[in-house]
Amino acid sequence: MRALIDDYPRLPYRAVVPWPRVYDTWMENTVLVETWLEQSVGPHYVRWVWSMWTLHQSSLCSVSFAREPDTSLFLLRFG
Secondary structure, three states: OOOOOOOOOOOOEEEEEEOOOOOOOHHHHHHHHHHHHHHHOOOEOOOEEEOOOOOOOOOEEEEEEOOHHHHHHHHHHHO
16 A cells, blocks of 8 residues: 655645546556656655645645646646
8 A cells, every 4th residue: 555644855845736536446546646746757755755644635635846846737737
């Protein structure tokens, strides 16, 4: 199971969007977001991290980024 609460290293730019509902299962939608992040933003734990730790809402997806432009790109894609 994926841990979407890593939030380490602390990255300065955070974006919160609704979870996409492209596929039938939560896991498939998680893989969709994670694959897009890896391909479009860069490596996990370097350019982005999940930041769901303090969110407490299962309908929202939260990601922190190392660079502000990546935050905007993510918001445009999934917001």
